[in-house]
Amino acid sequence: MFHRIRRRRRAEEEEFSEVQRRAYEAWLRMADQVPPVLQMQQEHQLAEPAPIVDDFLPPELRVPSHDQLDGRVMPWPWPLVLDGEVVACAECGAYREWLILSTHDQVWLRCQAGHQQHETRLDTAWFNRHSGPGDAIHATFEDCLRHLGHR
Structure with a gap:
């Protein structure tokens, strides 16, 4: 075996x-x-090396940085509720159809009638979280208001 x-x-x-x-x-x-x-x-x-090409966008396609803008604006058609309270215009009592302006680390509210008030409970971080991408850049504040349908 x-x-x-x-x-x-x-x-x-x-x-x-x-x-x-x-x-x-x-x-x-x-x-x-x-x-x-x-x-x-x-x-x-x-193989020969690839040519060096300028990879920046052409000037007409570049978006200005935040420090090149005086401010940013977004429409806010709904009532704005802060700390459980609906924010109303101090002059006319409007509580919807706001324009929210962010400029110089401050947030301002503008009602449809054109009254503006500083809102201390909002900051630039809140604005950045709630705003979408900008769709236009305007030379003047009045041009921006016309673009957004305000006077």
């Missing part, structure tokens, strides 16, 4: 050594070749 086990082990070892021999021969054949990855790297290095 032991002689059968020894013969089987010898056969398995010969089989394994044959697989190892083939793998070693394949490795020797490939040792003379350059791997495809290295070939691609060499070709990439031989």
Whole structure:
């Protein structure tokens, strides 16, 4: 019985050594070749460098930064509720259809009648969270009011 086990082990070892021999021969054949990855790297290095191009947008497509603007305005058609209280215009009592202005780290409310009041409970961070992207840039405040349908 032991002689059968020894013969089987010898056969398995010969089989394994044959697989190892083939793998070693394949490795020797490939040792003379350059791997495809290295070939691609060499070709990439031989290619001429890409030209340097100005990647900035043209001036007509650039958006001014916040420090280049005097302020930003957004419409707020709903009632504005702060600290559980509906904010109303101090002069006419209007409580909806606001324009909210953010300028110089202050937030101002402007009603449809044109009355403005400083709102200390709002700050620039609140304005930034609730405003969407701007759709226009205006040279004057009056142009902005006309664009938003206020007088």
